[in-house]
Amino acid sequence: MSEYDQKRLALLHINKIIQLMQETLGEIQRLAIALELETGKNKK
Structure with missing residues (x-):
């Protein structure tokens, strides 16, 4: 998995x-x- 894919997945999780x-x-x-x-109601 590329760094781009990892960041994209992290953003989806966030x-x-x-x-x-x-x-x-x-x-x-x-x-x-x-x-x-x-x-x-209880105060009344």
């Missing part, structure tokens, strides 16, 4: 990791919003 991190952040945000809504 992009996949970033995508997974963004999905995880989205999930955390949904959970945080749900938690806020639950907490708000």
